[in-house]
Amino acid sequence: xxxxxxxxxxxxxxxxxxxxxxxxxxxxxxxxxx
Amino acid sequence: xxxxxxxxxxxxxxxxxxxxxxxxxxxxxxxxxxxxxxxxxxxxxxxxxxxxxxxxxxxxxxxxxxxxxxxxxxxxxxxxxxxxxxxxxxxxxxxxxxxxxxxxxxxxxxxxxxxxxxxxxxxxxxxxxxxxx
Numbered sequence: 001x002x003x004x005x006x007x008x009x010x011x012x013x014x015x016x017x018x019x020x021x022x023x024x025x026x027x028x029x030x031x032x033x034x
Numbered sequence: 035x036x037x038x039x040x041x042x043x044x045x046x047x048x049x050x051x052x053x054x055x056x057x058x059x060x061x062x063x064x065x066x067x068x069x070x071x072x073x074x075x076x077x078x079x080x081x082x083x084x085x086x087x088x089x090x091x092x093x094x095x096x097x098x099x100x101x102x103x104x105x106x107x108x109x110x111x112x113x114x115x116x117x118x119x120x121x122x123x124x125x126x127x128x129x130x131x132x133x134x135x136x137x138x139x140x141x142x143x144x145x146x147x148x149x150x151x152x153x154x155x156x157x158x159x160x161x162x163x164x165x166x167x
Contacts, residue, residue, distance in 0.1 A: 020091050020165065021106045022065050024137060027087040028057040030050075030076055 035079040042067055042075060066107055069142060086142045090157070091165060094131045101128040103138055103157060110154075117141055117158035124159050135165040 036050040039057065044065025049058040057076065061067055073083045090112070092105040101114045101124055116124050117140055127136070141158040 020063065020135070021093065021104070021108070022063070023061050023067050023069060023088065023090055023105075023108075025061065025089040026057070026059045026069060026072055028059065028072065028076065029084040029086070030052075030055050030057055031082040031084060032052070032055075 035076065035081065038075050038079055039072060042071060068108055068110065084144050086144075087139075088142055088157070089137060089139045091135065091137045093135050094127060094133065096128075096132060097154070101132065102154065103136075112142075112157040113154045114138070114140075114159050115156045117160045120160045123161065127159065127162050131162070131164055136162050137165060138162045 035057070036048045039045060039048045039050070039059055044062050044067040046060045046062045048060075050056070057072075059072060069086055069088060073086075076083045090103060090105060092103040092112075094114075095102050095104045095111070097111060097113065103112045103114055104110075105112070114124050114127065116122065127138075138157065138159055139161045141160065142155060143158070145155075
């Protein structure tokens with residue numbers, strides 16, 4: 001079981017973006033209506 | 035506008051204050067939203083977005099000897115430069131975390147006409163944290 005979990009962990013690292021590469025938060029300045 | 039932003043797939047919460055001229059957006063884990071997508075929604079609603087304070091997770095890489103943040107799932111690279119209020123952060127980051135997964139907080143200035151679309155955008159680093167696995 002532990003070996004399967006370890007394999008899953010390694011494959012997860014190979015998937016682009018799996019490690020949580022992403023936008024987390026934006027605090028955006030906006031100006032009024034055009 | 036907050037309803038329109040909330041509809042973007044991957045958005046967790048939105049708080050818009052037109053009096054303060056601010057839109058605060060948080061994202062769900064595993065999202066594939068880009069900053070540009072949010073700016074597009076703001077523009078579509080008749081407002082003009084300016085600079086963005088962002089928090090982005092990615093891997094620190096080197097691009098032409100300069101540190102950059104690679105957001106693999108979006109195929110995006112941001113060049114990391116010092117923020118005027120946090121000088122030295124990029125040097126610190128380059129020394130300790132190249133090749134590691136980090137969360138970077140910083141400022142993305144608005145895209146002006148003199149910014150070439152093919153060049154990576156510059157993210158002014160205020161702070162960073164190494165992600166725990």
